[in-house]
Amino acid sequence: MELKDRIRKIIRALKRAYPNAKCSLNHSSPFELLIATILSAQCTDERVNIVTADLFRKYRQPEDYLKVPPRELEKDIRTTGFFRNKTKSIQGTARALTEDFGGKIPQTMDDLLELPGAARKTANVVLGNAFDIKAGVVVDTHVSRLSHRLGFSTEKTAEKIEQDLIGLVPRKDWVIFPHLMIYHGRKVCKARNPLCSECLIEKFCPSSFLKTGEVPGS
Numbered sequence: 001m002e003l004k005d006r007i008r009k010i011i012r013a014l015k016r017a018y019p020n021a022k023c024s025l026n027h028s029s030p031f032e033l034l035i036a037t038i039l040s041a042q043c044t045d046e047r048v049n050i051v052t053a054d055l056f057r058k059y060r061q062p063e064d065y066l067k068v069p070p071r072e073l074e075k076d077i078r079t080t081g082f083f084r085n086k087t088k089s090i091q092g093t094a095r096a097l098t099e100d101f102g103g104k105i106p107q108t109m110d111d112l113l114e115l116p117g118a119a120r121k122t123a124n125v126v127l128g129n130a131f132d133i134k135a136g137v138v139v140d141t142h143v144s145r146l147s148h149r150l151g152f153s154t155e156k157t158a159e160k161i162e163q164d165l166i167g168l169v170p171r172k173d174w175v176i177f178p179h180l181m182i183y184h185g186r187k188v189c190k191a192r193n194p195l196c197s198e199c200l201i202e203k204f205c206p207s208s209f210l211k212t213g214e215v216p217g218s
């Protein structure tokens with residue numbers, strides 16, 4: 001079966017399995033999603049949601065993040081890890097939004113990439129989930145692992161895996177696709193012990209241990 005046909009069938013099956021798949025970072029505005037995405041680097045979404053529950057009550061707009069000394073913000077986000085760098089990114093982003101974008105979140109990839117700490121993944125998360133703009137495909141650790149196992153990409157970097165996915169995934173599915181991969185990666189195609197015998201897309205997967213006799217790598 002051609003790869004593009006296979007990926008379409010996989011997407012269809014996963015949409016049926018995870019009809020409510022969506023961004024798991026809690027937010028009520030594009031700005032909150034941007035901050036949550038910056039905090040999610042090297043941290044679980046669950047931990048970010050615990051921290052942002054208080055954070056978003058204290059800081060409502062970009063200016064609020066500029067009114068406090070870095071030490072105070074560092075304390076507020078400490079448990080998400082890498083809190084010094086994240087504080088610099090958040091305050092740099094808040095400053096750029098205020099000074100260059102009139103306090104609004106830009107809606108193009110080029111503008112978003114100008115914000116400190118915003119790489120393609122952050123920009124794709126915000127554009128796709130806050131504005132439904134399909135500029136690219138989010139590649140995180142789950143998307144990367146499943147893309148390798150399912151034979152969508154052999155590349156190592158997120159940027160190159162994304163380019164492979166852009167060529168394979170129908171554009172209308174660019175936003176939902178990573179959510180489907182993430183849901184399936186958390187529930188079934190886990191990093192250490194993938195549950196191939198329970199996997200509803202097993203018949204489409206070249207790495208299934210039912211076929212290879214080996215536990216798939218990541």
Ligand code: SF4
Pocket residue numbers: 149150188189190194195196197199200201202205206207208209216
């Ligand atoms: S068959 Fe196994 S390796 Fe392939 S997607 Fe399913 S759980 Fe992952």
